[in-house]
Amino acid sequence: MVADSDSRIAWHRAQLKKNRAALRQIETARFTVGESADSKAFEGAKRQLSELKEKIRESEQVVAQYDRQTRRPLGTDLRSLSSVSWRDWTGNGQR
Template identity: 80%
Template sequence: MVADSDSRVAWHRAQLKKNRAALKQIETARFTVGESADAKAIERTRRQVSELQLKIRESEQIIGQHDKQVRRPLATDLRSLSNVAWRNWTGNGPR
């Protein structure tokens, strides 16, 4: 993975990885162990899952926005390059 020059984006990439792992752990535990009969425990788990999904969505949006601004197109054929709005892309990244 390429290192990010923007520390905010690097932080969101790390948080995204951490939050996805936590969500996977909760989902795995739910199917491996089963859900508790305690209503409070069920609500707490649902709240944790929704908070993690919200954080994941937020980080994905920030990373996606950064990638749109900074990364150049990877395809090199004439058709895909002709469809790119080059006026929106700068080689130096956001200023």
């Protein structure tokens, strides 16, 4: 992966990696150990899972919006290039 010049985007990419790993670990532990019969522990785990999923969703949206604004189209044939609005794209990522 190419390093990001925008520190905010780099932070969101790092958070995505960290939160996905934490979510994977929680879900794996839930299936290998089993769920607790304690209702407070169950609710706490459920809340933690939903918070992680929400954080992942927010970071994915920020990164996707950045990618849409800064990435050039990958296709180089005339048909794919003719459908691109070049005034919406800038080479330095600044709008």
